[in-house]
Amino acid sequence: MSSVRRGAKTAKIIRPIAKKTGDNFEGAWTTLSTAIVQIHSKNASSLSFEELYRSAYNLVLNKNGDKLYAGVKDLLVTHLSNTASNAVVPLFPTCSAATGTNSVLTRESLENESNSAAAKMVKDAIAAGLPNGVASFTGGDEFLKLLKSVWDHHVTCMIMVRDILLYMDRVYVPTAKKPFVYDLGLDLFRDVILHNTVHPIREKLIETLMNQILLDREGDVVDKFAIKSMTDMLLSLSNANARVGSGSMSQSTMSIYELDFERPFLATSGAFYTLEAAHLLATCDARGFLLKIENRLLEEEERVKAYLSSSTGPKLRAVLESVLIADKVEELMENSGLVVMLSNNHTQDIARMYRLFSRVESGHATMRKCITAEIQDEGRKINELYGGLAKPTPSSPSGAQGSLAAAASTSPNPIQWVQEMLSIKTRFDGFISSCFDQDKKFVNCVNDALASVVNLNPQSPEYLSLFIDENLKKGGQKGKYEADIDAILDNTITLFRLLVYKDVFERYYKQHLARRLLFGKSLSEDAEKGFIGKLKIECGSAFTQKLEGMFTDMKVSEDVMSSFKALPSSVSNSDQSAIDLNVKVLTTTLWPTFPNHPVTYPPQLQSLLSRFETYYMSARHSGRKLTWQSTLGNMDLRANFPKGRKEINVSLIGSILLLSCFNESDSSESAAAIPFSTIADTTGIPAPELKRALQSLSLGKHKILLKSSKGKDVDENRDTFKFNLSFSSPLAKIKILTISATSTAASASNSEANAEREGAFSKIEDERKHQIEAAIVRTMKSRKRMDHANLVVEVTEQLKSRFMPHPSMIKTRIEGLIERDYLERDAKDRRMYMYLA
Incomplete structure (x- = not known):
């Protein structure tokens, strides 16, 4: 009714x-x-x-x-x-309480809330319907x-x-x-x-209604139409404080429904579900608990629609959310909670927790806190297993984020490190999509947590560049299709986005790209340019300008060599040796700085280099200077061994010492060995580079030279070398790999040695100083006058796409510019700067 x-x-x-x-x-x-x-x-x-x-x-x-x-x-x-x-x-x-007395709700306990608090009301409410409160209730x-x-x-x-x-x-x-x-x-x-x-x-009516609702909650069949009639009756009645208005009655602020029924009903519901929540926590895991309370919430919504006032819905929902969710948030995070769901990929349960926890104020914040801790814990393990970071001890502080000092404890594996970090990112992005409804706060939570563990490793920019190098060079993709490589690079960009020091990544990426281009190891030009395009979207054209210029140099070099080889043979190549020269002319400001050592080239090679240099200066750029990079080139040599002819691919340093010292070797076994000092004097190769080249030729898989002493080290004073006339190999073409500078670097998947890394970081720090000063000058030139705090914010905003400058570093550069009369302080306000034209 x-x-x-x-x-x-x-x-x-x-x-x-x-x-x-x-x-x-x-x-x-x-x-x-x-x-x-x-x-x-x-x-x-x-x-x-x-x-x-x-x-x-x-x-x-x-x-x-x-x-x-x-x-x-x-x-x-x-x-x-x-x-x-x-x-x-x-x-x-008829009802009998479990204690043997007939407990009912008293009018005073419901209307007088000052009656020693809610304890009595809750107790009476429990007696009205909860288990163990009433032993029997009939009629x-x-x-x-x-x-x-x-x-x-x-x-x-x-x-x-x-x-x-x-x-x-x-x-x-x-x-x-x-x-x-x-x-x-x-x-x-x-x-x-x-x-x-x-x-x-x-009192009997309220007891009966409470009992009927209790039976309904426990799954018994009740007359919902009768309950609905009683609640409608209560809604039709005004309370005793109704006031007579001008010619008509006006409802008071609280109806009889609210006063007599709703208040005890909410108290009973809160007490009932408090006991049920405690029971569920004791008997169910977090997944079961969430499933049951979700069903309970849906049941209560249907119950409100069936026989309660719609105004009761929000109030009942608030009570249930408080006792079933808000009070249990922390407990549900422990043991079988969110961490277990994340580990076991229980997406439906995580989505259910997200929906339920959205009902309470601290729910999502607690979930994000748990997700952050989980990502950081997984990232810490990856840094220890594959990133070369030492496991923190109570006596040693953990490394600061973004630190440029390495703390390696185990042999790092850069490729595996990046793959594991991408795995975390992919997995939690999946949770965001399937469980968290693309909630921006959860997206930021995952990104911030992953960024903290990525930047905790000071070698993360280098590792990321090595990972890209592995996937963009020939043979590194290991059977993957081009579409797979593109998908991997897309994921890599998401990791790159988290880097704080993107300028460090740029330095490593430029080096690896240069080697791929110069040695012809690039998988495809389209893949290379595609990834640079992704970097350009992330960081702007200034970030990729030099990278794009490297491709321009390669194209121009091809045109130069085509023109040079098109000349008459008397001009381009008159030697009987018929050396096929291929030169890459690089712009110094675009390419990374490579170590270069002046060496003495063999006569037949020197004449050809001089001929190309003359052509380039006369026909192309008369005002330029060419500097030959002896450490970057390689040569293919034809070697006539007694047991057969072989084609040997060797570095330019290795080919210089072979052509200069061993090209005219006596074909007999009794040929004299050449001392280390003689080789050094003849070729002009510095000792460290010469040792590496001799080790590569005499200690590797293919021993072209024979070393007089055993062992891996080369003694400058005692060791002698001679051509290995007894060399044999089933292969017609042989590639001599250059031994790495240190065994540590080799075991670290081609990551830099610490000494080289420290030198590189020193250069990066110097570059940052200039970049900060340039940003300060640009800002002040446009603003003319600016206070310190806003200037720091503006400069940080300009530079964050490359690195995150520390405020103290910005302040130091400001002081330097003031000393050089680019800026000056306001005489009245020392924190205000003015630009000097």
């Missing part, structure tokens, strides 16, 4: 002819009172409503409205009192059905009585400032039946 609108009018006013005779109240009232009794007795069909209306009309017209109103009220009170005692009370449900269904029938009959009767007394409602009631007859009937039902001072009808 829907709620009945108070004060509603459904009949038109009949205007009978008024009797002008004297007052006959007793006769008219006897007629009306008898009719009202007949209506309550369900015998209204024999009544003449027109005659009854005329009687009430005449009484009001003859100034007897107050007597009529009071008589109707007394009659209704008598009828409702009899109904309460004779009909309602006999059908009270609830019959009681609700009876009360529903009593209420429905009373409403029907009041509609009839209102129609009879409609003229009194229109004329007398507004003037006397009393409730309309229909509203009076509802108020009397509230006071005489519901709030009966003799019989605990209200």
Whole structure:
């Protein structure tokens, strides 16, 4: 049954002819009172409503409205009192508490919240329906059905009585400032039946409703229509503090539904689900707990729709979210909580936790905190296993983020390190997509956590560049298709985006790109340019300008060599040796700095180099200077061994010492060995480079030279070398690999030696100083006047795409510019700078 609108009018006013005779109240009232009794007795069909209306009309017209109103009220009170005692009370449900006493909700415990707090209210609420509070409760269904029938009959009767007394409602009631007859009937039902001072009808009703709702929560079948009728009844009743307004009744701020039912219902619900949450935590893991409370929340939403007021929904939801979620957030993070779900890839459970925790204020923040800790823990293990970082000890502080000092404890594996970091990124990006609804806060959480572990490793820029080099050079892709390589590089960009010191990455990437281009090891030009395009999107054209210029140099060099080889043979190559020369002319400012040593080239090679240099200067660029890089080239030599001819690919340094010292060797086994010092004097190769070249030729897989002593080291004073005439190999073409400078570097997958790295970082630091100063000057030139704090922010914003400058470094460069008269301080405000043109 829907709620009945108070004060509603459904009949038109009949205007009978008024009797002008004297007052006959007793006769008219006897007629009306008898009719009202007949209506309550369900015998209204024999009544003449027109005659009854005329009687009430005449009484009001003859100034007897107050007597009529009071008589109707007394009659209704008598009828409702009899109904309460004779009909309602006999059908009270029987309940026995577990303690042996009959516990019920008292009116004072519900209306007087100052009664020693909520402990008593909660205790009474538990007694009204929770397990272990009531041992047995019978007759609830019959009681609700009876009360529903009593209420429905009373409403029907009041509609009839209102129609009879409609003229009194229109004329007398507004003037006397009393409730309309229909509203009076509802108020009397509230006071005489519901709030009966003799019989605990209200308490029994609330107990019954609580018990029925408890049974519904436990899965039993209940009469939801009867519960709905009772809540609608309560919604139709105003509380005792309703005030009479100007001609109409106005609802007070709290209805009887809220006062009598909703408050104990919310208290009962909170107590019930507090116990259930404790039980679930003791018997279920986090996954089971979340599934059950999600179902409980859905059940309660359906329960509100079925038989409660819609206004109860938000209040009940707040109670449930508090006791089921907010109070259990920290506990659900432990043991079988989010960490286990993440480890086992339980995406549905993680998504459920995300949805449920969105209901409480600290839910998502706690999840993000847990995710951050998990990523950092996984990243720490990767840094220790593959990144060469020492495991922190209680006595040693952990390395600072972005530090340029290495702390290697195990042999690093750059390729595996990057793959593991990408694996973390891919896995948590999957969680963001499938579980966290692309929530920006969770995206930032994952990126910030991964950035902290990536930048904790000072060699991360180098490792990332090595990983890219492995995938972009020939043979490094290990059977992967070009689409796979492109997908890998896309993922690599996401890791690059997290780097704080992108300028360090640029330095390594430029070196690796240079070697791929110069030695022809690049997988494809399209793949190379595609990745540079990705870098350009991330960091801007200034970041990739030199990288793009390297490709331009390669193209120009091809054109130069084509023109040189197109010349007559007497100009381009007149030697009988028919050396096929291929030169790459590099712009110094675009390419990385390579170590270069002046060497003595063999005559047949020197003449060809001089011829090319003459051609380049005369035909191309007369104002330029060419410097030959002896450490970058390689040569293919044809070697005639007694056991067969072989083609040997060897570095330019190695080919110089072979052509200069061993090209005219005696073909007999008794040929004299050449001392180390003689080789050095003849070739002009510095000792460190010469040792590496001799080790590569005499100690590698293919021993072209024979060393006089055993061991891997070369002794400058004792060791001698001679051509290995007994050399043999099933291969027609042989590649002599150059031995790395240190065994440590070799074992570190071609990562730089510490000494080289420190020198590189020193250069990077110098470059940063110039970049900071340039940013300061650009900013001040455009602003003319600026305070220190804003200048630091502006410079940081300009440089963050390359590296994150420390405020103290910016301050130092500002002081330097002031000393060189680029800037000056304001005489009145020392923190204000002014640009000097």
